[in-house]
Each structure stands twice: as C-alpha cells, then as structure tokens.
Amino acid sequence: MTAVSTSETVSPSTGTLGKAIALVELVALSERPLRFTDILDLAGQPRGTLHRQLGHLVEEGLLELNADHCYEPGLRLLKLASRAWGRSDLRRLAAPHLQALHDATGETIHLGMLRDTEIIYLDKVESRQAVRMASQIGRASPAYCTGVGKAALAALPQSRLDALLDVMDFRPFTQHTIVARPVLEAEIAAIRKAGHAFDREEHEAGIRCVAAAIFDQERTFVGGVSVTGPAYRVGEEMLDTWAPLVRAAAEAVMEEIAARLGPKG
Amino acid sequence: MTAVSTSETVSPSTGTLGKAIALVELVALSERPLRFTDILDLAGQPRGTLHRQLGHLVEEGLLELNADHCYEPGLRLLKLASRAWGRSDLRRLAAPHLQALHDATGETIHLGMLRDTEIIYLDKVESRQAVRMASQIGRASPAYCTGVGKAALAALPQSRLDALLDVMDFRPFTQHTIVARPVLEAEIAAIRKAGHAFDREEHEAGIRCVAAAIFDQERTFVGGVSVTGPAYRVGEEMLDTWAPLVRAAAEAVMEEIAARLGPKG
DNA sequence: AATTAAGTTCCAGATAGTGGAACTATCTAT
C-alpha cells in the first residue's frame, strides 16, 4: 500500500472520513479563524453538505464553534494526540539519547519522523525553554529542506524516494533552499555517502542543523535526530564536529531498538 | 457514551464519523497495542465493517499499522493537535500569568479547560522539567476530583452542572476522592462561596492543589488555573496562602480577555 | 503436514450522506 506505483493513481478519498478530516485540517492549518462562509469557499462543497459535516465535527469535539461563529480546532484533538505521543516507542527509547546529545552540544535537539513528504517532530530538547516547548512537537516541515527530512529521504529505498520526489512541491523558504530536483538528488547521494545530512539555512534563514537517520532492525527508516542552532553561533565547521555525535546518538537509539525486542534479532 | 442520562437520550452517533473517531479513541486510550482481533472484540462490530474502517483510518494517517499487525495512533493526530494548541487564544493570553504564578509559588501551574465531564490540560509551567513536559498537555482527568475540575463545576450554571453530575461516573482514585454526589454538591457550594477550589489528594495520593476559574466577558466559564504540589511540601495552610494568588492570576487572565476585544465591552 | 486462528476480500441490501433550494437571522449602509 505504502509505495506508489508508477502509473496507478492513488485513490483520492476515504469516503466520508476523508472529507471530514480534510475539513479539520483546513481549519487547523488556517492562520486565521474561519467562519462558515470562509470554509464554504475553501472547501468547495455545497452549503447543506458542509453544514452537516461541520456540525458532526463539532459534535465529536474535533472542531469547536466559538461565540463569533468561527470554527476552531477542538480539544479532543489534544487529548487523542497526547496519548499518541505518550505511547510512541521511538520517542521513549530515544529520549535519554536526545538528552545526552543536548548535554554534549548545548544546542536544540529534535527527533522527527517521516509522514508522506513531511517531517513531523516527535520530541525536542532545548535549554532555554520558556513555555514554547510543546509548540514544536507535532510541527510538520517539508522533508526536502530540513536536516532530519533530507536524512530521511536519503534513507529510503530508491523506488520510494522517486515516488516522493515526484509529488514534492518545492518552495524556496530561504535563498539556500534546494528547489531543483537534480540538485536535491545530488545532495541525497552525498548524504548517503556521509551518513549524515546538513541543513544550511535551507528552511529558516539563520538556522543550521546536522541530522542522522535511525533505522530499525530490518534497516527501514524509522526517524531522525538532529542538532540545530543559530548560524551566528554555529559555523559549518561546528556542524562537521557534531556530525559524528549525531550519528552516534542515532546508533545508540538503534541499539536500544534492537535490545527492546530481545537479543533474538 | 459514559453513562445514561435521565430520559432525554443524547443522539448517540454522528454516523460514520462518530464510529471512526470512537475507533481512534479506542486505540489511543488503550494501554497496550491492539491487534485486529483485539479491536474486533472491543468494538463489537462485524469483521468486514471494522476492517474497512480501520483501513480508512490508516489511509488517513489517524492510525498506523505497524510491522507486528498492531494498530497505533497516527502521527497526523500530533500535527493537527499541535496547531490546535498553538492557536488557542486562552493559552496565549494566559501564558505570562501562569509563569508569574509559578515564579510566585515555585510549584507546578496548570491551565485546563472543561470538555464534557473531563478537564483537559492546555498548558503547564514546571521547574524541574526533564523531557516530560508535553506529556501532561492534552491529558484528560475527571472534573470531580481535580482542582481545576471542581472549580469548573462550581462555575457552571446550575442546569448545566446538574446535567453533568447526572452522567458523571464516580471512581475512587484515592481514599480522599469524593464519590458521593451530595458531598460533591456541598463541596461545590463551598467553592462558589470561596471563589477557589482545593484538591486534597483526591486524584493522586500525595498531590494537593488550589485552583480558580477563568470567565469570559459574558461570565461563562472558559478555563481554570491551578497550583499543584506534593503533600510533603505543600500543607493545607500553604494552599490557603496561595488561594488569593491563584484567584489573582485568574483575574489577570480575565482582564487580558477583556482587553483583547477592545474596551467596548 | 494438518489444523486452527488471524486477517482480507466480496457483494446485495440498507443506511447515512448529498446538495439544491427555501428559509431565517444577522450585519451594513443609508
């Protein structure tokens, strides 16, 4: 199911459910509050249909309708997600190693997983965290311009990588963002050779990062770790220095994964 | 779902969507990984139906099917929830006041909202946070045995309160948990009089807490703040000392809410 | 290798979702 075959079009919908979740996403990802009519324009569905769907979503607690008729993401999403987060094996196994990596580098550590063409951050260790912390967890960023993302791409089997590149929507976030497929493919080759990936201000100006991939016992990619810091403090040589540490942290998580299932392999 | 109301039956489903979300919740709230057959037993739906529903949920990224045929909550939940969290107005407005309250007391601060009979925690400020932090955010706890929860109950209009008490499922978490409705009603009366609520080891043994309600401009309850600490360090006198601080913090958030909409009232 | 359990697919029938249009409430400008 996962990999997309060459010509076969992926079935576009999951019926009712797909439409419903699309609405939740529409509301959740929107920058500003949306009123009924705003959604009507964006979703392109007939009035009656949309109204009922939104009604259902509100009743289920996935959306909420506030006093000034704006739809907002619902609290139930938080409840469900917090359980998802708490139960993640990868996160649990990786946590101590993220902390160790933070202690060694003093910079922000991320743990991310690949979902379609995006990296979703599962965990983060940061020193000067005020209240911001959880804000990053769950954040989705494009794979082609982040450290963990590029490490992920390089870790995929070629067929799967090609499929992803086909559907990738390249956007220049900074002047360093790689927006040409051949350039990205060369970069991926380099990452495969080196065993780690850099993000040289490709997603956010002034932010650099080194990342390494984590594999499970079947050598399939399960996630990535990274060290991230501001460019004024983190030179490219520094990234080179950290690269072995990041790779070692990734290795340590892999051993943890192997150990968890017992030594039978 | 929990209990049955007096006579008026709440419409039991939102059709297809309700069943789908119920499955997500089933999987997310389960302590251990569930295989297809486990879910089959728990959900009480025919094989074919269940299989298709799960298939749709996996395709949508709300669930994931891992290598050993276990269904797990999907990453997409995290993505959606992180946006819900980031966009919450109450959270944004309250954040500085939570911090201030933490600075004043040195103990853990929670911000929670009421959803049905549960309190869902929206934010938290804590000193010795290792990696645990986000674990609490999104956590759902029963209203009748938590500080914020009881403050919430006391803040509701009587009709709504009665309706909630009717469907509430009292469980003794500790030996101090209030499990008798009349006792809880007396407690709620006291909370209304005092303007703040205590949790005297009612949810977790060894944990005490003071909480106050936050209202919007129409005097409807929108959330609650609390200070929580271990019983060995936090005596009941200490809770009394903190009560005015907690109320002041709640007041400050209310002023923030009023200010946001401009001075027109 | 045989047996049992777990997981997947199929299809006629029934349910729940669809969407156009009519209706009501709310906002805006005069």
Add this chain to the structure above:
DNA sequence: ATAGATAGTTCCACTATCTGGAACTTAATT
C-alpha cells in the same frame, strides 16, 4: 429605523457510501 445584502440554518428526495454475513487467503501452532 429601515431596506438590502450577506451569513447561517433547515428540509427532503435521491443516491453514493457504508454495512455485515460469508467465503477466501495467509500466518501461526501442534
């Protein structure tokens, strides 16, 4: 304050989607 316009809600015949029993395939167990 009133008219006009815009936003939000309700209704119902139609039909697309979901249902669920049973047959089938694959994996685990003895």
